[in-house]
Amino acid sequence: MIARTDLIRRVLLALNSMGGQPCSESILIDAVTIRFTPRPTQGDVLEAIRDAESTGYISGLSDDLDGRLWMLTPKGQLRARSIE
Amino acid sequence: MKAKASKLDAHEAELAEWFRKEKLTLAQAVARLAERQVKVSPSRLSAWWSAYQSDELQAEAETKLYADLASGSRIAKEVGDMAADAPTQVATLIKLVERLILQVSVRGELPTQLKVIPALIAPCLEWSRQQQSAEKLALDRERYANTLKTKIEAGLDELAQQIGDNREARDLYDQFRAVVTAATQKA
Numbered sequence: 001m002i003a004r005t006d007l008i009r010r011v012l013l014a015l016n017s018m019g020g021q022p023c024s025e026s027i028l029i030d031a032v033t034i035r036f037t038p039r040p041t042q043g044d045v046l047e048a049i050r051d052a053e054s055t056g057y058i059s060g061l062s063d064d065l066d067g068r069l070w071m072l073t074p075k076g077q078l079r080a081r082s083i084e
Numbered sequence: 085m086k087a088k089a090s091k092l093d094a095h096e097a098e099l100a101e102w103f104r105k106e107k108l109t110l111a112q113a114v115a116r117l118a119e120r121q122v123k124v125s126p127s128r129l130s131a132w133w134s135a136y137q138s139d140e141l142q143a144e145a146e147t148k149l150y151a152d153l154a155s156g157s158r159i160a161k162e163v164g165d166m167a168a169d170a171p172t173q174v175a176t177l178i179k180l181v182e183r184l185i186l187q188v189s190v191r192g193e194l195p196t197q198l199k200v201i202p203a204l205i206a207p208c209l210e211w212s213r214q215q216q217s218a219e220k221l222a223l224d225r226e227r228y229a230n231t232l233k234t235k236i237e238a239g240l241d242e243l244a245q246q247i248g249d250n251r252e253a254r255d256l257y258d259q260f261r262a263v264v265t266a267a268t269q270k271a
Contacts, residue, residue, distance in 0.1 A: 010146075017150035018157040024183065030190045031153060035145050037138075065179055 002040045007032060007048035009083055012057055015072045016080035024066035025049070052076070091122060092132045103133065148192065156189020162202040166209055174212055178205065233268045240264065 010032040015023055023031075029045045049070065052058045057076030063069050072080060092099065095117065102108040102116065110126040117124055124132075160182045167178035181201065188194060240261050247253045 013146075013150055014153060017153040018186075019154065019161070021157050021161055023157075023186070027183070027186050027190055030187065031149065034191060035149050037142065065176075066183065 002036075002038065002044065004044075004048055004051060007040060007045055008052050008055075008057070010036075011045075011048055011052050011070075012072065012076055012080040013084065015058065015070065016077065016084070020072065020077070022061065022063075022069035022071040024063070025060075025068040025070060026066075028070055090132055092117075092124060092129065095120070095122065096136060099133065099136070149190075152189045152192050152194055153186075156185055156194055156198075159198055159201065160185040160189075163205060166202070166205055170209055171212055171216060174209065181205070229268075236264060236268055 011028065014028060014031040028049070029042055032045050032048075033039050033042070049058070053060060053070075055075075056073055057079055058070050059073050060068050060070050098116075099113065102113050108116070110129055114124060114126050114129055117129070163178060163185060164182040167175040167182070170178060185198060185201070188198065244257060244261075247257050
């Protein structure tokens with residue numbers, strides 16, 4: 001099992017590397033799972049996303065094409081830059 | 085990430101050099117560590133070295149992931165921006181391409197051809213805009229012709245009323261109207 005804090009770190013770094021563009025939830029989940037061993041479960045990543053949202057690091061919006069989109073808040077940008 | 089800290093972590097740079105450059109065996113490395121007052125078994129050192137290499141690979145993979153994501157999202161944004169003033173159907177298609185670029189970049193399969201997508205979409209959009217302009221121009225032309233025809237017909241009707249029962253004038257009027265009608269139909 002991967003530590004929640006590590007998953008949140010990956011979420012923030014993935015969004016940060018996208019230059020502030022909103023990212024669909026499915027792509028974000030892929031970004032923090034596909035290339036990692038051991039591969040985290042989708043459920044673990046979703047919980048990490050919720051944690052990051054409740055901490056105020058990311059905010060979500062709905063989109064007809066993509067479902068849910070996530071992007072870094074200014075607080076999240078600062079945090080991501082500090083852990084880069 | 086390693087499960088827990090080890091006394092060997094403080095010597096990771098040395099160990100990396102011993103194993104990679106000097107090609108030491110586990111026994112030789114254990115002996116050198118002993119000279120530094122670090123007591124460790126060969127099996128423990130082997131397990132630590134495996135975890136260290138795995139961590140390194142993971143870190144490299146993560147760095148590459150973020151670089152790929154940055155590169156993919158730059159191209160995706162360039163493509164996505166084109167959707168702003170594109171016709172609705174084309175805009176949806178462009179948005180889908182944008183998402184696909186991101187998905188491919190997450191998987192680390194960013195082909196070099198991906199970089200030329202914005203350059204390929206631009207002329208398609210230009211062509212689409214030209215088509216739209218041509219269609220609009222044709223429609224405007226048709227509307228103008230219809231308006232003109234209606235006005236001419238109204239004018240001819242008014243003229244017919246003014247001619248009244250004058251037979252000679254009526255014949256001339258009928259000929260004139262036939263010529264005008266043929267001309268407006270051709271236009």
